[in-house]
Amino acid sequence: MSCNDSLHFQYVVSKDDFTHAGSASSDVKNKLKKMNVDASAVRKVSIAMYEGEINMIIHAYGGTIDVDIYEDRIVMCLKDTGPGIANIEEAMQEGFSTAPADVINLGFGAGMGLPNMRANSDEFNIESEVGVGTTVTMTIYFT
Amino acid sequence: MKLGDIKDLLHASVLTNCCDLDMDVDSAFCSDMMSNVLAYANDKSILITGLYNAQVLRTADMMGMACVVFIGRRDPDPEIIELANELEICVMLTRSSMFTTCGLLFYNGLNGGVPSELQR
Numbered sequence: 001m002s003c004n005d006s007l008h009f010q011y012v013v014s015k016d017d018f019t020h021a022g023s024a025s026s027d028v029k030n031k032l033k034k035m036n037v038d039a040s041a042v043r044k045v046s047i048a049m050y051e052g053e054i055n056m057i058i059h060a061y062g063g064t065i066d067v068d069i070y071e072d073r074i075v076m077c078l079k080d081t082g083p084g085i086a087n088i089e090e091a092m093q094e095g096f097s098t099a100p101a102d103v104i105n106l107g108f109g110a111g112m113g114l115p116n117m118r119a120n121s122d123e124f125n126i127e128s129e130v131g132v133g134t135t136v137t138m139t140i141y142f143t
Numbered sequence: 144m145k146l147g148d149i150k151d152l153l154h155a156s157v158l159t160n161c162c163d164l165d166m167d168v169d170s171a172f173c174s175d176m177m178s179n180v181l182a183y184a185n186d187k188s189i190l191i192t193g194l195y196n197a198q199v200l201r202t203a204d205m206m207g208m209a210c211v212v213f214i215g216r217r218d219p220d221p222e223i224i225e226l227a228n229e230l231e232i233c234v235m236l237t238r239s240s241m242f243t244t245c246g247l248l249f250y251n252g253l254n255g256g257v258p259s260e261l262q263r
């Protein structure tokens with residue numbers, strides 16, 4: 001593989017599959033480990049992607065995650081099919097959450113996910129349209 | 144503190160078949176909120192929680208945590224233990240309360256973990 005090429009993987013994240021939530025992130029984590037990527041980078045990727053994967057299940061209707069692994073970085077694109085976020089600035093605040101009680105009982109809904117995803121990413125972008133969906137793109141460098 | 148010492152202090156039972164009781168840990172993080180674990184915990188810590196579900200194990204795995212201590216009166220579902228075995232995470236169960244569990248471990252030398260590099 002030449003240095004501009006990437007390894008591409010796509011994961012389908014299905015709504016209402018809370019038990020298997022995180023299996024895509026687990027898979028990426030294991031792939032990076034096998035590639036001998038630096039452990040602290042693997043940890044950042046795992047945490048950021050996992051938070052995003054959970055959000056796609058608890059707040060959205062599921063979607064797809066496209067992962068591109070380059071020699072020096074990983075790019076994760078998480079795209080769901082709605083309902084979208086009306087106020088992104090508010091959603092990015094630590095502690096802001098609209099999670100209902102049943103989600104809180106599962107251990108999520110502290111309003112920490114999006115800020116934590118941004119903190120673990122070298123590049124972070126979120127776009128959302130109400131009624132259409134949300135796309136989060138995160139890049140993490142390996143060194 | 145070794146995982147074996149933690150097991151003894153808490154009168155805990157080990158539920159997984161992959162537990163290195165000689166493994167040394169020096170800190171613990173206690174929460175029922177997995178997103179707080181993901182934001183604040185240290186990878187060298189053990190996780191103490193009263194929440195039993197697959198996402199607790201997933202969270203520990205993402206964080207690189209080696210051991211989860213479940214607090215409670217009931218036993219976790221076999222699927223949870225199966226997942227822990229698959230992820231090679233040691234799971235213990237103690238009947239002690241959350242307060243007593245944390246108190247015993249703190250008193251015997253575990254700390255709350257150095258702030259992780261990710262903590263803001």
Ligand SMILES: Nc1ncnc2c1ncn2[C@@H]1O[C@H](COP(=O)(O)OP(=O)(O)OP(=O)(O)O)[C@@H](O)[C@H]1O
Pocket residue numbers: 051055056059060080082083084085091092096097098099107108109110111112113114115134178179
């Ligand atoms: N993919 C998404 N689709 C729709 N809304 C979302 C999505 N992701 C996040 N949100 C909204 O943004 C809020 C904040 O998200 P964030 O991940 O920071 O916290 P949380 O998921 O509520 O709790 P935590 O991540 O701590 O478990 C959510 O409560 C929800 O209202």
Ligand SMILES: [Mg+2]
Pocket residue numbers: 051054055108109112113114178
């Ligand atoms: Mg979240």
